[in-house]
Amino acid sequence: MDQHTQKKSSILRFFPFTKGFRGKFLLAFLMVIVAVVANYMTPQVIRVTVDSVINDTPFNLPAFLVEWIESIGGREMLRQHIVICAAVSLVFAVIAGLSNYSSRMSLARACEGTVARVRDTLFAHIQRLPYAWHNSHQTGDIIQRCTQDVELIRNFVSDQLMEVVRTVLLIVVSLAMMFSLNGELSLLVCCFVPVLMVSNLVFFVITGKKFQAADESEGRLTAFVQENLTGVRVVRAFGRERYEIDRFNEKNEEFTNYWVRLSTVMGFNWGLGDFLAGFQVLVILVAGVFFVERGALTEGEFLAFTAYNSMLVWPSRNLGRLLAELSKTSISATRLFEILDAPEERSKPNALRPPMDGDIVFDQVNFGYNQSEGGVLHDVSFTIRAGSTFGILGATGSGKSTLMYLLDRLYQLPKENGKITIGGVDIQDIDLSYLRKNIGIVLQEPFLFSKSFRESIADGAPRADLETVRHYARMAVIDDAITGFAQGYETPIGERGVTISGGQKQRVAIARMLMQDTPIKVFDDSLSAVDMETDQKIRQSIRKNVHGTTILIAHRITTLMNADQILVLDHGRVSQLGTHQQLIAQEGIYKRIYEMQGASGSGDEA
Incomplete structure (x- = not known):
């Protein structure tokens, strides 16, 4: 897969998974717009209150609003009932709150549905991948991709996706509002925006490579833990606890060092961003006072402008965090699509289903x-x-x-x-x-799922009644051993059959295969x-009963x-x-x- 395709896969290739949930995503998007607009009305209420209610500046509002204010008593009535201005601010705050709530709820439903579909598709695809593919990939790494990487994507969609929309809207609306108040002061603000953007993009490129290295290191660590826990009996039998702990510490230290280096870069990015943001606020405050003294800006406009400048600082800073999250999500998406792009096992078109007894x-x-x-x-x-x-x-x-x-x-x-x-x-x-x-196959090292004896033997068979299960268990010379357990055929055999001996596992696997009744x-x-005696009994039983x-x-x-x-x-x-x-x-x-x-x-x- 080339680099262009990898970048594209980070976001765009998840679009098909949103089918059936796009209406909810659209509703969440619209509610974000309503919330942003409602939030940006508060500084306008403050401007009008200071300039046109407390002071005598004419109302700088749309004509229909001016007419409505005059119809209810005009400036004097608002001065006597200043609480009305506060109530208007409260209304906008309520609208913003309800819109944010609606956006979150819609996004949560859409996000969880989309991610559930990703998980289902991923698991189903892995089930259809060739045996050779599984042999060439570590189980722990596959698990890490299917859990941690999917979770990173879920977090981005549920928490960061709308933040991207909100951040872009906040930047655009803030600049639009500031230019409507004072063009010269707005141009001064614009001098800081490119600096923040460029620094964020530079750190986006730097952190992307470091995130990939950290993610791959986590995959190796997960694979090691999975392998170690699977072979815990071997570790104990050979007294290798100290050796395995040292190996884990080595891989864990490698993983930790990646994240320490990554955190150092991100910390520098955040520190630089905070400095630039604080410097921007300071410059605008000083310049704004100068503009007010010149009469180019009213007190109300100055208060509104500084509010919009503060609103601009956070999304500009937040953009760096979002780019960092986008970088992590891009790496995780690439790792997931490395699995999803692996070719599945497929039968030929018009594949045959001939008799299998030849x-x-x-x-x-x-x-x-x-x-x-x-x-x-x-x-x-x-x-x-x-x-x-x-x-x-x-x-x-x-x-x-x-x-x-x-x-x-x-x-x-x-x-x-x-x-x-x-x-x-x-x-x-x-x-x-x-x-x-x-074709029924029993391997030398059979795998048994964490089920009861009855469920394990009947696994995948058309009939699962106890008498049928016992019939095949007797053929595999395992019935007596199973009935010797306190719970009989309902006894859990543990993960990978760890609670029973190797010979018992083989006989359970033989019974499971015989129950499939394959030709x-x-x-x-x-x-x-x-043992030799049991071997003989099993062969005699199979020769007499199996065709x-x-x-x-x-x-x-x-x-x-x-x-x-x-x-x-x-x-x-x-x-x-x-x-x-x-x-x-x-x-x-x-x-x-x-x-x-x-x-x-x-x-x-x-």
Whole structure:
């Protein structure tokens, strides 16, 4: 994304999110105008009171107002009832107050609705981003963007957006009113306005870069905290508390230093602005007295002019603060649109939904996660017969899991890198959602959401009654363990399943996958944390009760030996392919692992 697009994205690209709320934004804008006009009437009331009620200067008002004043008794009546002038000021104050209230209420409704839509769009978009995108971005940084950066935008829209409108109106109206009173003195005021504007713009550019550095530092800090809290058991197990505290302090100090430097710049900006504003007020007071002595300005006009000058000083100063907020918002918006501009996973137009119970064919598949690290799979070809059990064996890093990621299209296989078909249909032509709904995968390190056992096993399944849940739990040999808890299937399993063992997590994940009843089932080393006896029971249960194509990835020969066919991978290449009996009769990796694990004497007839 180029710099011009980034700048544009800061504000303008949020406009589509305001659809349905633009009427409320417009009402808030109009109410701000009414409030500003009402506030600027008070100095005019003071001018008329001093010059034309207390003194004898003719009323300098529109003709219809002069006629109305004469009709109610004229100057003498107002002198005797000076409280009427105060009442008029009060009326304008009430109008300004009600207008401000209406503006705030309309803006709040519009702002919260708009920001809620931003959050919804952001979360939905992240759900549809490719698995590869998630792997290349830290979770903590994503969370920081979706919370802190969205909150900065919400604060700008709710608190600063109308302030921008108000500030511009105050500057324009103040100058207009001052020029209507005295042009020469107004030109003197105008000499200060460009100086304040230029200083604010210079600091806007300087603080923009510093805000970005601070925001990115906060993202790294958030990512570190998220990772540390997720791995708290590892930290405790290895006694790494002191080490992790030192790492946190280092990142926290970096983040703090960014904000200290930023605050130093902003403090200098505010100090300079306050000096210029105070100097402006002093100069206008001295010059105004000189103009009054010359007779070029009445006492009432002088009071009104100094009031308008004071009203001008604050918006001119406030503009610097608004530009600083705009700078922060621009950085946050850019970070959000870096997510929203990331391309989503999409199926091809007119994507197919074929039967998923056919043969699975890998045809000359080559794949690497990135070019700098070389390929993971090299010219891999094999066929998994429909309804069969297919085993995959290989050392760590040989590409076993990568095969399943490609089958489920968690990573996209380029056209020139081979082809994967199910029932003769290229998986690239199959509707993505349909494909994944028909492939169940249990990973070696399964993720369990913070729910009860019953909710976790039934997650996403069409039926969620307890008896059905227990049926699949028994198939995964986890029913007895769950019923042993005091709350049974209603027992919360904690965030990421921290309250249960690794083997129990794997079995809950197996039950969850089996309950989806998909035609293709993948067990990616998902029995590694269970003991041999439980492993055998699960395999027996699955073989008796589960239908469809089953793919087993494992390091244990006993887990794979009863598969219809077994594929052996070696550094991303097909090393051997055959049945258990065929492979142990050949010299190779399979036989060597079989002898190392002592499977020949295990007596496993499962």
